[in-house]
Amino acid sequence: xxxxxxxxxxxxxxxxxxxxxxxxxxxxxxxxxxxxxxxxxxxxxxxxxxxxxxxxxxxxxxxxxxxxxxxxxxxxxxxxxxxxxxxxxxxxxxxxxxxxxxxxxxxxxxxxxxxxxxxxxxxxxxxxxxxxxxxxxxxxxxxxxxxxxxxxxxxxxxxxxxxxxxxxxxxxxxxxxxxxxxxxxxxxxxxxxxxxxxxxxxxxxxxxxxxxxxxxxxxxxxxxxxxxxxxxxxxxxxxxxxxxxxxxxxxxxxxxxxxxxxxxxxxxxxxxxxxxxxxxxxxxxxxxxxxxxxxxxxxxxxxxxxxxxxxxxxxxxxxxxxxxxxxxxxxxxxxxxxxxxxxxxxxxxxxxxxxxxxxxxxxxxxxxxxxxxxxxxxxx
Numbered sequence: 200x201x202x203x204x205x206x207x208x209x210x211x212x213x214x215x216x217x218x219x220x221x222x223x224x225x226x227x228x229x230x231x232x233x234x235x236x237x238x239x240x241x242x243x244x245x246x247x248x249x250x251x252x253x254x255x256x257x258x259x260x261x262x263x264x265x266x267x268x269x270x271x272x273x274x275x276x277x278x279x280x281x282x283x284x285x286x287x288x289x290x291x292x293x294x295x296x297x298x299x300x301x302x303x304x305x306x307x308x309x310x311x312x313x314x315x316x317x318x319x320x321x322x323x324x325x326x327x328x329x330x331x332x333x334x335x336x337x338x339x340x341x342x343x344x345x346x347x348x349x350x351x352x353x354x355x356x357x358x359x360x361x362x363x364x365x366x367x368x369x370x371x372x373x374x375x376x377x378x379x380x381x382x383x384x385x386x387x388x389x390x391x392x393x394x395x396x397x398x399x400x401x402x403x404x405x406x407x408x409x410x411x412x413x414x415x416x417x418x419x420x421x422x423x424x425x426x427x428x429x430x431x432x433x434x435x436x437x438x439x440x441x442x443x444x445x446x447x448x449x450x451x452x453x454x455x456x457x458x459x460x461x462x463x464x465x466x467x468x469x470x471x472x473x474x475x476x477x478x479x480x481x482x483x484x485x486x487x488x489x490x491x492x493x494x495x496x497x498x499x500x501x502x503x504x505x506x507x508x509x510x511x512x513x514x515x516x517x518x519x520x521x522x523x524x525x526x527x528x529x530x531x532x533x534x535x536x537x538x539x540x541x542x543x544x545x546x547x548x549x550x551x552x553x554x555x556x557x558x559x560x561x562x563x564x565x566x567x568x569x570x571x572x573x574x575x576x577x578x579x
Contacts, residue, residue: 261420437567472533
């Protein structure tokens with residue numbers, strides 16, 4: 200390398216380093232709202248996510264939400280807008296939280312480590328990250344769009360009507376856990392809130408529709424301004440649960456009598472390499488807590504069946520009863536959930552209006568197998 204070029208490069212690197220040090224030494228906290236002018240021409244879009252349930256069509260949901268601007272601080276404003284945050288219970292009336300008194304929602308919002316108390320714990324002030332602070336109870340009703348003129352499902356080949364969808368404010372639920380991360384026995388004790396979200400679900404006369412995995416279906420959405428948004432999807436069938444070592448069936452419950460361990464395997468149908476797993480902690484029929492869920496992809500084939508092979512190991516989980524749902528996701532929907540790409544990424548979205556413009560979201564199908572899993576003590 201030419202010596203003068205090398206000196207020049209070194210000088211530029213030193214200048215960059217010096218600039219970085221100056222920048223770091225002079226940082227200040229900025230509000231995202233300070234950049235509002237950069238987004239003044241932004242127009243609200245529709246975010247549409249739809250999944251057709253092959254196993255239980257009545258569980259199909261088409262969610263339609265309005266996007267929000269990153270600089271919009273009216274929703275995520277750090278304030279308990281609806282007044283449902285509850286501080287600690289001052290049992291002894293001394294004006295401060297003492298160990299052993301109920302924390303309620305005042306559990307702290309930022310966890311710094313296993314041996315450090317969370318920031319804001321028991322301080323009597325609603326802090327970001329605590330339950331009921333800027334949570335979905337406040338946010339979702341403000342972004343849901345229930346104004347669609349029509350949401351219908353058609354057979355793509357014949358355009359024949361298959362089902363009509365109607366708005367329902369409690370179309371589905373999901374659980375959010377609060378508190379520290381860490382091993383499963385810690386996560387099992389964390390408080391959680393079950394949230395309800397709105398969406399379009401099959402109207403009552405169509406709840407029993409059976410979707411044919413050999414056909415393609417289209418969803419058509421008509422907006423209040425007469426725009427028609429449509430997308431199509433194939434229909435995926437159930438995963439096949441394979442025999443699992445060291446387990447046995449007790450009615451609808453799979454028992455693993457080897458303390459807190461179970462090694463599970465299943466196959467997808469050949470049409471998809473995507474699956475999802477949802478594990479709920481089961482207390483009693485009216486008390487089920489979402490424990491964790493995630494989407495995953497198969498990277499190997501079962502040598503015996505030549506089908507996508509999935510394997511999962513449950514190790515270290517608290518003994519007890521769980522409800523396990525294994526779902527096959529068709530490739531378009533599975534790719535959407537698994538990738539984690541930004542919603543505005545064109546390779547992620549398969550919704551386009553009649554002009555070919557991308558509409559945020561995805562349409563797909565799933566089919567599930569649900570049963571109970573009991574992790575029991577040895578000889579228990």
